[in-house]
Each structure stands twice: as C-alpha cells, then as structure tokens.
Amino acid sequence: MNNEKTKLEATSRHIPEHGPIDEKTGKEILLSVRNMDIVFGKGDKAFKAVKNASFDIYKGETFSLVGESGSGKTTIGRAVIRVNPCAAGEILYKGVRISGKIPHSLDREVIRNIQMVFQDPAASLNERATVDYIVSEGLYNFHLYKDEADRVDKVEKMINEVGLLPEHLTRYPHEFSGGQRQRIGLARAMIMEPELVVADEPISALDVSIRAQVLNLLKKFQREQGTTYLFIAHDLSIVRFISDRIGVIYKGDIVEVAEAEELFNYPMHPYTRSLISAIPIPDPKLEKNKELFTYDPSVHDYSEDKPEMVDIGNNHFVYGNKKEIEEYKALRAKNVPIKSITIRDENEPAHAQSAREISPEDIQMPPARDTGSYWYNFLGFLLPLLSLLGAHIFRKHNYIRNFKALKKGAIVGLIFRAVIIGLFALLLVLAVL
Structure with a gap:
C-alpha cells in the first residue's frame, strides 16, 4: 500500500483539491517535509546545510x-519553492511530491500555488520595471485575467489592499521606501491568490513601526483568503504573537517543533532556551541585569545513542537521544512552565548575586497603545492622585511609556499645587500680621 502511495505521489501531474488529513489533529496537511537533506558543493567540499x-x-x-543566521532557514524556504534541490528526502504538497524532477504541468501549479516574499525588498524587485508590471507579472504568465480592464482592476485592488495608491503603479522601485517596497513584493505574491506563502524574514529590514503594518497585512490576507504561511525569522519575540506553531532549527537540524505557547512555556531543547533568553526585555533595568543562557552543543553525547525527533506529548517534538527524550518527557509530565530568563539582583555584591527567574510572559513586546502621549501628562497634571493609581496599573501591565507620562504629569501637578498652597499660606500669614 505504501509503495502504491509513493508511486502515485511521484507520478501525479496535478495538485489535488485537498491534502491528506493528520490522524492526530484532524487537520489538513498542506505541506509535508520528509527527511530532507540539502547539500551544497561536491566531493570534499560538500556542505550539508540541512540535515x-x-x-x-x-x-x-x-x-x-x-534560528540564528546560517542555520538553514532560508535554505529550506528556497527548497519549498523548488530553487534548492533536495539531496535526500522529499517535499509533498497536498500529498503530491514536488521536489526533484516533476512534470511541467505540476511545476506550473506549484509556482501558481506557492509564492515567496523575500527578505530584501530592494534586491527582490526589478529596478527597470514599473510597479504595474512587477505586480502584474504573475497574471501575465498564467493569464489570470479576462481582459486588460480586468487586469488593471485586479492590480489596483491589490495595491489598495497593501496600503499603496493607484498612482504608484507608474513609478519604479527606487522611488519607494523600504516599507513600501516590501508592500509591493507582498502585492506581487498575493495577487496570485496562493495557498502557501514562504515569507523569508519579510520584516527584518524594516523599521519597527512598519513591521507591525506588514504583519497586520499578512494576518489580513490569512483571514480573508485562508492563506497558509511558512514564516522564516530569527526573532522569537515576533513569531510568538503571529505563529500557530514554531520550528526551531540549529545548524541544519530541526531541534524542536511545537505550538507557539507550548514552546514558550515548555522549551525543552537547550538551544530553544538560549533563543528565548536572547529576547530583549523592554525594561532597561531588567535588560541590564539579565543573564543570557548560552547553548553549548558539547552537552550532547551522540557518539553511540543517536538522536531523533520524538513526540513527547501535546504534539511537542524534540530532537534528542533516548536518554534526553526520557528526561524531556519527565520534565514535561510535571506540567510546570519552564523559566528561561534569570535576572541578577543588582542590590547584592557581584560575588554573591542571587538570581530570580522570569517567564516569557514578563518579556512581551510593548503593547501597541503604549504611546506615552502628551495627554497622559495633561491628565496626570489635572488629577495627580488618581493618575498615580493609574500609573501603577500601567506599570503592572507593562505600559511603560504611559506609566512614565502619567507619573511625570502627576508629580508636576502635585508640585504645582504645593507651590500654590504655600504661596496662599504665605499671603494669609502676611495678611494676619
């Protein structure tokens, strides 16, 4: 039966409407990577980038x-879109093998259904082409429009969707900022209405304020079109809030795969813990006294007991040998969240510094509405005592900018009132005398 299935996968010329169903979760598997190796070079110079x-x-x-730079993230993403060949293993899309040599008809369907948003928005766009042609290129290649009016309508709608204007269509990429270029790249991919988008660090080259806008665009397309994303990144603080599941890769080996909250609450592999410990903490005092958890690969002894990916429960896969897997299972069975960050106590001497542990919940990104607006200063000035209470609540919920603005306004308001009362008392004394 398995041989027949493999033969069917290898000889299919078209992608089926639905993929296979995962027996454990009951979900449809869109993309499946199986035991994939990717090797660059030949002979003595061969380098295995993905294992x-x-x-x-x-x-x-x-x-x-x-994973960190050079770990193989982009290499896997490029293999999915059939740029990097697989030295071993296979990639299945809806149960059909798309790696290696495949029929031309299947290759065109893969291009049509799998698109990529690249890391560098400048290098990924043709500088000699207008935005109109760049966004329309996929429509031209697959003739996904009825007539010229239909093409223009589709392009203008997509440009509006990504936050640009129709008049931008006649311009060239060099006339735009980095964030606008990334929107053009996103429009180029999404106008094809792909089922899967490989997003290769699409926000790493952008300003912080622009990052949120691009991430919101990705989530918008996911809600409206049901788009599936393979999101490649090195910043765990970002992926936690946009991911359903996370895979951690280290030097070509995928060492842990789990749902986002499961991974942050129960990071089993030491490399995962080192990535979590590197997430910046918004509070500068905590960040200054944070102790980084450094991953040391030499702690693993794989000389005899070879490692493998094993499900330790809760759909949580970890890479390790039998001894390590038993330890991971016992640790997970306790059902106690694992603390990954330690903060030194700056009040004690350096030789006797104690450390307290904080969980990933303590290091979330600053809330979107933590602006520290001038109005908080004004409110603090008008209602100082009530504002001090509000500032305490803001501080508790990590609204640091709002906390500082409200506190500053309240202090200025109290000082102002104290001065007025002092002057009034002085005038009253002088009047009595």
Missing part, C-alpha cells in the same frame, strides 16, 4: 521557522 528535516504545515496556519 534530515521533517515537519508538516497545516492548511490555514502560520508555521514559523526560527
């Missing part, structure tokens, strides 16, 4: 692949 990688991406979810 025995395996994971599934369910339809409609955001699966994030995280």
